[in-house]
Amino acid sequence: MLRYIAKNGKPVSVNTIKDILSTTEYKVRKAVQVLEEKKLIMKIGNGPSTKYRIGIESVEFLTQLQMAMDNIKKQMA
Numbered sequence: 001m002l003r004y005i006a007k008n009g010k011p012v013s014v015n016t017i018k019d020i021l022s023t024t025e026y027k028v029r030k031a032v033q034v035l036e037e038k039k040l041i042m043k044i045g046n047g048p049s050t051k052y053r054i055g056i057e058s059v060e061f062l063t064q065l066q067m068a069m070d071n072i073k074k075q076m077a
Helices: 002-008 014-021 025-037 056-076
Strands: 041-044 051-054
Touching: 002 014, 002 051, 014 025, 025 041, 025 051
Parallel strands: none
Antiparallel strands: 041 051
């Protein structure tokens, strides 16, 4: 789910995530709660129009994580 939010590049709703990942709203909301607590995503708005996007500090984290994964792939090749 975090990967989808990061790749999408714009804020997304729980319903959009649910539909894209073909899962239940409950599972998406629980995952969103965990990601918010870890400050990996940020909540935008309230009520039915609530959307989520990658947290500012998590963009740098994701970049570093991608670089590490690229290095691992190179070493395994």
